[in-house]
Amino acid sequence: MTGNSTGPDPSRGWDDFWTRDRRQRRGGGCLPGGASGIEDVQKREWQGFAKNLPRKSRILDLATGDGRVMRWIAAVRPDARLVGVDQAMVLPEPPRGSKVRAGIAIESLPFSDCWFDAIVSQFGFEYADMEQAAQEIARALKPGGVAALLTHRPDSPIVAHNRARRHQISWALDEAKLVEQAKGSLSLRRTGANSIVPPNLAAAPAEGARRFGHGSAAWEIAEAVRRSLINGNQASMQIVALLDEITAKARSEISRLQSLEEAAANLERPEAFAALLAQAGLVQSAVKPLNDRSSSSPFADFRTIRHI
Secondary structure, three states: OOOOOOOOOHHHHHHHHHHOOHHHOHHHOOOOOOOOHHHHHHHHHHHHHHHOOOOOOEEEEEOOOOOHHHHHHHHHOOOOEEEEEEOOOOOOOOOOOOEEEEOOOOOOOOOOOOOEEEEEEEOOHHHOOHHHHHHHHHHHEEEEEEEEEEEOOOOOHHHHHHHHHHHHHHHHHHHOOHHHHHHHHHHHHOOOOOOOOOHHHHOHHHHHHHHHOOOOHHHHHHHHHHHHHOOOOOOHHHHHHHHHHHHHHHHHHHHHHHHHHHHHHOOOOHHHHHHHHHHHOEEEEEEEEEOOOOOOOOOEEEEEEEEO
8 A cells, every 4th residue: 555645665565464463464554453343344345346247357456455354355265366456565474265466556467458347445545646546447357347445534543543543653753862872872872971761761761661561662662762762782882773774664664654634634525536447447336434332423435336
């Protein structure tokens, strides 16, 4: 998945996202805590969609990520021939019986014309140049084929959760300037004028937890900085390298989170969306807001699209 934001390449953020320890990505990482019901709703929608496809359908999953949509579909349609693509260069192993190709943009699919019976995407299509993506979907779909897109909503709890995480990271890097302070403490350490961890940095994890919650991105970064400084077995240059890596990953995640917000905003104008589909020879036949029990606001829209 990719976005259109400036700054660090969001694809680096998606690489980090998919290679991060899966235990740290509750519900896929983008979902707010306590929203496990969202995955149940997603699974139900995808399996209901798949049950109506022709036998032995060729199905393409755009922005496949960890392949969860293919896994859900395969559970009810073991006859389906599934392949997933993603912009990220590093991806988890795909579900058994499916194939995956990394480093593939939605706007430039490496498949023949009229190849797929169905094309699906969960939180992927809206990250692309949607006009070009629609053209590619229409090209790769067989005449009469169907696409299904599960898309973000600007007012969803998912977007709100990720916006909050972006603010937490920005607090640690730009407001509290934890990495800058840590590097400064290394310079003072060489003169013997500073303790191993200055009091303000030692207290930063607790401050991040107080402001944003234990386990928040603010706490995570503050704790990572603190631990970098107490590693007495490493020279200053090695500690600086660790701090630089913390910064690089945090900046790439900010870019990824910004791309998520921008992707949701891409769908705020229904008329413009319908027009770009029509230009590609596609028509949206249904839009279904999806809710789970954790929020009164829909967390996504499930869109069914047909190739004219």
